[in-house]
Amino acid sequence: MLGLLWLIPALPAAGFLALVLLNRRLDRTAAAWIGAGSVGLSALVALLVCGSFIVSPPAGDAYHQVLWTWMDVAGFAPNIGFYLDAVSVLWVLVITFVGFLIHLYSTEHMEHDEGFTRFFMYLNLFVASMLVLVLADNLLLLYLGWEGVGLCSYLLISFWQKDPQNVYCGRKAFIVTRVGDTALIAGLFLLFTQVHTLEIQPMLAAAQESFVPGSAVAVAAALLILGGAIGKSAQVPLQTWLPDAMAGPSPVSALIHAATMVTAGVYLIARTNVLFTLAPDARLIVAIVGTVTLLLAGFSALVQHDLKRALAYSTISQIGYMFLALGVSGWEAGVFHFMTHAFFKALLFLAAGVIIEALADEHDIFKMGGLRRELPAVFWTFTIGAAALAALPFVTDGFYSKDLIIATSLGSVDGNLWFYAGAIVGAFVTTLYSFRLVWLVFFGERHTEVSRRPRRRQLVPLWILAVLSVVSGLIWMPPWLAGFHPFETFLDTALPPIEFTGEYAHFAESALGALVTISVVVVGIGIAWLLWMPWRRGTHAFSESPAVRPLAAYWLGGWGFDWVYERVFVIPVKWFARVARNDLVDHVVDGIAWLNVAAWRTLSAGQTGRLRAYVAVAGFGIALVLAVVVLR
Amino acid sequence: MKAGDLLTISPLIALTLTPVVVMLFAAFRRSHGLALGLTLGGLAVTFGTLFVSASRTARVVTPLVTMDAYALFFIGLLTVATALVAVLSWSYLGRLRVRPEEYYVLLLTATLGGAALVAATHFASFFLGLEILSVSLYALIVYPVHRADAVEAAVKYLVLAGATSAFLVFGMALVYAEAGTMSAAGVAKLVAGGLGSQQVVVTVGIVMILVGVGFKLAVVPFHMWTPDVYEGAPAPVTAYVATVSKGAVFALLLRFLLPVSSDQSSTLFLALAAVAVASMVAGNLLALRQDNVKRILAYSSIAHLGYLLVAFLASGERAGVAAGFYLVAYFATTLAAFGVITVLSTGDRDADQLSDYRGLGARRPVLAAVFAVALFSLAGMPLTMGFIGKFVIVTAGAGSALWALVIVLVLTSAIGLYYYTRLIVVMYVRRPEELELAGAGPAARVAAAGGAAGVVVLAALTAFLLVFGVYPSPLLRLVEHAVSTLPWP
C-alpha cells in the first residue's frame, strides 16, 4: 500500500494541471469538483498509506520511494524521491485533511468570485507543493516545495489583483520569505560541500560523524537552516509579511497562513534536528527567537482592530511557542503543538471568514458585536477555537500541547527560567486576546446587520474542526493526568524523545507545575471577561488615553519592524533605482563619445581652408622632426 | 642600353607611346569614344608588355630603373587602376560638357609618372617620376575649369606640391652632397648603417626627402590639403589621386627606406611612428561628424595611410606582404567608393552631400550595396578584403612587437566604425526625420541613369572585394612573389 505514496502529491498536481489546461471550458461546479476532489482523493490515499504505515510500520520506521534521478553531476545526484516517517505522516495527514476541509469550505465561500477556477488552480498547486515539501527525501526537493508554497502564497494573497494593495502585500510576502530562502540555500551549499550529499537521512548521519559538536561548521549550518525557517514561519526578524498576508481570501489565510505553510519552518527544524543537536548555540538562538516572537506577537494581537490581523499575530505567537519547544530540544512537543494549532487556528480563520462575509466584508471587530444569537453555530465553533487557542484546561487540545511546551521549556535539558517566564506571560496574553475577540465579536450590542447566513458546506468543516480541537489533544495526556500518550510513542520512532532532566524537571512534570499554568489561564479568562464585558467602555477609554495611545499604536504596527525595514532596505533600493535609471555606466560611455566629438570639433576647426595655414602646419611638422634629429 | 634592355623596359615605353598616340588622334578627329578606346588599348598593351619584361632575366636597366617583380607588380596595379578610372570617367565627362580627350592624355602621363616612380632606384628617376605625376595631376584637378572649387583645389595642391618638391630636391642634394650616392641601394646602406650622430646632414637630407613623400601620401603634418582637393577635384580624379598617386609613392618609400624598420630605436623610426599614430588618430577623428561624403573619404584615406605606415614600420618580409596586400585592398575599396560617387554625380555638382544618399537603398539598390560593401571594407568587416588587410597588418605589427602602434590602430579603427556606419544608416534608413543631419534639404535629384559601364566596373570591383575577402590566398601568393625581390635584411 505504501507504494501509492507518490500519488499523494501527484493528485493535487494533476488537479492543478487539469484546471490550467481546461481553464476556459470549465463551469463552476466542474472546477469545484476537480479542485476539491483532487485534494479529497489525496486525503483518502494519505489515510490509506499512513494508516498502513501506522498499523504495520515498514523496516526502520521509514519508507523511501525514489521516482527518478533529478540530476546527476559529478557526485551531486539528488533524486525526485519521497521519504515517509512518523513526522511526515503527521504533516501529510494534517495537510491533506485540513486542506480538504478548507477546499470544501472554499467551494461555498468563493461562490460569486469570477476567478473561481484560478483560485482552485493556485490552491491545488499549493497543496501539491506543501506535500512535496514534507515528503521530500532530499533538501533540494524540499527547497522546490519550499519555493512552490512561497509562490502560491504570493499568488493567493494577491488573488484579488484588481486592488494594487493586495498585490503589494503578496509581493511583500514573497520577497520577505525569499530573503529567508537565501539563507536556506546558502545552508544547502554549505551542507553539500561538507558532506557531499543533500539526501536528508545520509546527510544527517554523515554530519553526525564529521561535524564536531559546537564547531563553527555545525553552528553555521544550523543557523542557516534556522534563517530559512524564520523567513517561512514568520518569526521575529522576518515576521512583517504575515499580518499583511491577510489581504488574501479567508480560506487562504486558514490553509496557508495558519495551518500548513507557516509551519514549514517547524517541519524543517524538526526534520534536521540532528544538526541542531550538534550545535547547542544554534538551539539556544532558536529558543530565544521563539520566546521573543511569542511575546512580541502576543502583545500586538492584544491591540488589533482587524479580526484577521489579530488571528495572524496569534499565529505568529503560537509558532513562536513551537520554535521555543524546538529550541529546548522538545522536538515532539513542537510537532504536537503544530497539529493541535493547525486544527483550532484553521477553525478560527474559517469562522472569521464566515463572520466577515456575513457582515458584508466588515473587518473591524469594534463594528461587530452581539452576533451570539445571529450566528449561533459560528459563535460556538469560534469560542471552542478561541478556548483551544487560550489552552482552556482539560477540554481543549491547545491545553495539552501548550502545557507540554511550557513544561518542556522549564524541565528539558536546555530549559531555563527565562523561557518558562516568557512562556507563562505569553500564555496569559494569549488568553487575554483570544477571549477579547470572543467578547467583542459575539457579545455587547450589534453594530452591523448580518446580510448572509453561512451555508451547510461552510458549517460542516467548522464543526469537524471544532470537534478535532477538543479531541485531538487527548492522544498525549501529561504524565500527572494519565499515562495515555500513544502519540509520543509514535513520534519516538522518528524524533528523539523529550528528556525531562533539567534542574526543575521534577517540578515541571508534576501536577503542581501544570496547576500554575492552569491558574494563569483561568485568571486570564476572568480578567478578559472583566475588561471587555462590564468595563468595555472603560478599557476602550484607557487604551485611547494619551499615556497608552502611543504604546498601543506601536504594538498595532507590529513593534515598528515595518517602519525600520522601509527605511533601511526599501527606500535606498528605490532611490538608487530611480537615480540610476539610465545607467550610470552609460554616462561614462557617453562621456567618451562626447570626448571624441569635442576632439573632432577642435580638429575640424583647424581645417581653416586657407592655403598658408596648410603650409604653416607642414612647416611646423618639418621643424619639429628636424629639431628632434639634430638634438638627438 | 642593349637591345634586350628595351624589352625589359617595354612597359614604360608602351606607357609613353599611348598618350602620344591619343594626342595625335585627338589632333585629327576629336571623338570621346576613340580617345577612351585608345587609352584602354594602350593600357592593355602595357599590361601585356609586363609579362614580356617579366620573362627577361636582366633586371637592372641603367642605374635609374629596375624592372624587378616588385616594380612590374605595381605597374600592373597602377595600369588596372587607371583603366578603371578611365572607364568610370567616361559617363562623368559626358555630363561635364568639357572636351574629354585631353583628360585621358593627362591620365596616361600621370600613370607614366607613377610607373617611373615604382621602378625608380635612383634619385633622378624618383624625382622625374614624381614630377611627371604631380604636374599631370595639377591639370587633372582643374579639368572642369568652370568650377570655382576645382580651381581652389588645384591652387592648393599646386603650391603645396611645389613646395614639398623643393624640399625633396634639397633633401636629395644634401644626401648626394654628403654620401655621394644617389641610388636606392646607397640610401638603403646609409639607413641600414644607422644614422648615427655624425651623419646629421644625411639624416636631415632624408627627412627632407620624406617631406616630399609625406605630402604625396598625405600623412599628418602634410594632410591639410587632402579634404579640400578631394572635395574640389572631379570625382574620378579624386579616385585617381587617392589610389594611384599614393600607391606609387608608397611603393617607392618601401623600396628606398626598407631598412628603417629593422632598427626600432633610430630617430627615423620614431619620427615615422609618430607620424603614423598622428595620421590614424587625426584621420579618424576629423571624419567623425563630417557631412560631406568626399571629405569623409579624404580623412578616412589619411587614417588608412596611417595603417599602411604601421605595416611599413613592421620588419620582415611578412610586413612587406601585409603592406602590398593592404594596398591592393585599399585600391579596390577606394575605387569602388569613389566610383559610386562618380556614377551619382551630375554635370554641375558632385554627389558629395550626405542628403544625396538618403534612401539610396530603395532608389538605387545596386549602387547602395556597392557603397555599403566598400564602407564595410574600409571599416575592416569580415567578408571584405579590408578585413583580411587589417588582419595581416595586425599580424605583421604583432610579429615585430609594435604593440603600441597595433593598439592605436585597433582603437582608432573603432572611431572609424562610427562614420562608416553613419553613411550606411543614411542609405538604408527610410524615415528622414530621425537623421540628425544639419540642413538636410530635399534630396538633390542625382543623375538617374548612371553610366552603364560605370556600374559594371563597380560590380566587378565589389565582386573582387568579396571574393578576395573570403579566399585571399592566390592574391597573397602573388604579393609574396612580388615583394620577395626586395633586398630584405
Added chain:
Amino acid sequence: MILLWYILIPAVAAPVAWLLGRSRPALARWTAVAGTTAPLVILAGQWITKASALQATFAARGPGPAGLVAGSWIADVKATWIGSLGISFFLAADGLTIIMLLLTFALGLLAVLASWRGITKNVGVFHLMILWTVAGLAGVFLSLDLFLFYFFFEMMLIPMYFLIAVWGHEKRVYAAIKFFIFTQVSGLLMLVAIVALVVIHGRETGVYTFDFTQLLGTQMAASTAFILMLGFFFAFAVKLPAWPLHTWLPDAHTEAPTAGSVLLAGVLIKIGAYGMLRFMVPLFPDAVHDFRTVALVLAVIGIIYGAVMAYGQSDMKRLVAYTSVSHMGFVLLGVFAWNTLALQGVILQLVCHALSTGALFIMVGGLQDRIHTRDMGRMGGLWQVAPRMGGTAMFFAMASLGLPGLGNFVAEFLILVGVWQVSHWAAVLGAVGLVFATVYALWMMQRAFQGEETHGWSFADLTKREVGMFGAMIAALVLLGFWPQPLITTARQTVTGLQEMTAASSLAQPRPTAEAGDPAAEAAAAPADDASGATSLADDEGAQQ
C-alpha cells in the same frame, strides 16, 4: 561533412529568402522557417545517434591533451584556408557545440515565427538578415580555428546591425551604432590577443598556426598570458555582457525588433560565455586563476546592478534586457568557478536563460504589436483583458526569478554550489541576487498585468501561433526543471575535457571525491587521466593534427 551543412543551409536559404521575398513575402517567411528547421532536424538526428558514440570515443581516448583533443570531437572538417598565414577551415563539434547549435536553430525558428505578422516592410531582406545571423552563429559555435572563430564572431555583426538599424523602434540608429562599436572594438582587441598568441606559439615551436588544438599548450610568461587573457576576456565580457561593459545591451535589445531581441538575448550573448568556456580559460588557465577574484566581483555587481536597474525601468523591454545582465552575471560566476558543477550549471543556464528571456521578449513584442507601447506606466490590469497572456507572463517571470521546478533554478543552483566551493561570499551574494530578481519580476507583473485596468485597453488574447510557441517553451523549461539529465550527459564529456585541459594549472581543483554519480565508462577514464593528464600537459610538443 554534416557540420558544414549547419552553416551552409541557413547561408544558402538567406539569399533565396530575399529573392522570393521580392515577389511574395509569405514565401520568404517559409524559406526562413525551412532554413532553420532543416538543420535543427539534422542536428537532432545527429545528437541522438552520435551523442552516445561521443561518450564511447571520449572514454576510449588516449591520455594527455593531444589525445583528449582528438578524442573529444564528434566530427571535424579540416581544410587549409589561407595557407601562408597558417589559417585552416577547421570545424568540430562536441557536446557543448551540439547544445549551442540546438539553441541557435530553435531560437532562429522562434524569431521567425515571432515576427510572422509583426514585420511588413521588405520582408525578404529581413529574413535574409535573420538567416545570415543564424549561419554566422552556427559558424561561431563550430569553428575551432581561432581566425575562423573571429571571422564568424565579427561577421554576425553586420546582419544584426541592419536588423536593429532598419527594423528597430524609436532610438534604433543610436542603439545599432552603439552595439556595433562595442562589439567591434572588443573583437579587435581579441584579434590582437589571438595574433600575439599565434606569434608566441610560432616563435616557440616554429609552427605558425591558428589551430586551437595546437595553440592549447603554449607556454609563455605569466604577465603576457595575463594580458592576452584580458584581451579575450574584454571581447567576451562585452558580449556576455559583464557589468561595466554592458551598456550596449539595454539599448540594443529595446530598440531591436522582436526577432532581433530574441536572437540577441537568446544566442548572441551566449557567444561570450561559449568563448570563455572553449577558448579563454583553456588557453590561459593560470591567468584566469589570478583574475578570478576580480571576475567574481564583476559578476556579483552585474547580478545585483542588473536586477536593481531592471526594477528601475519603466520600459518593459528594457526591463527584460536588464534581467539578461543579471542572469549573465551568474554565468560569469560559473565560468570562473571552473569546477564540474559550476560548468554544468553554466551550460544549463545558457539554455534556460535563452528560453525564458526569449519568451519574455516575444511576449513584450506581441504586446507592443497590440497596444503600440512598451511603457509600463500606460499598461496595468492587462490580466483582465488577456488572462492567457497574463498567465504566460507570470510563468516566464517566475522562470526568470529562478523558481525551483524550472530549468533556471537548477542551473543557478548548480552554479552557486560550484561557486560556493571556490568563494563563499560570491555564492551568498549570488543567492541574494535571487531576491532582487524576485523584486523586479513581481514589480513587472504588478505594473503591467495586475492592478486596476485604467487605460481601457482591449485587444485579442494570445493567438494559436503564440500559444504554440509559448507552450513549447513552457514545456521545455518544466522538462529542464525536473529532468535536465539529457543536457547534462551531453555536456558532461565537454566539461570533463575542459577540466582536463586545465588540469596542470592552478585552476584545477580536486574534483568532489564521490565519483559514484558518473556512469562507469566515464569514471574509468577520468581517474586514469588525472595522473597522466597533469604531467604530459606540461611538456606539450605540437599535437599530431
Added chain:
Amino acid sequence: MASVSLDHALVLAAILFAIGFAGLLTRRNLIVVLACIEIMLNAGGLAFVAAGARWGQADGQVMFLFVLAMAAAEVAVGLAIAIRFRQSLKSLDVDDADEMKG
C-alpha cells in the same frame, strides 16, 4: 680661381631655400607664391650643382637640368591656374580661396 668650398655653397642654398619658404608663408599674391616656389627649387638645384662639383661627377648638373625643366613645367601650369583663379575668385589673394573647410 680658388674653388668655393662645398659648405659655403650648401649654406647659400639653405639661405635661398629659407627665403623662398618664408615668402611662401607670408606673401598673399599667387604669382609671388609661385615665384617663391621657383626660388626654393633653384636653391635645391644650386645645392645639387655644388654636390656634383664636390664629387667631380656630372650627376649634380644633370639633376639641376631636370630641376629646371620641372620648375618650368610647374610654373607654366601654375600661371594657367592663376589666370583661372583670377577669373573665378576675382582676386589673386590666396587667402580668398577658403570656400572648402571643416
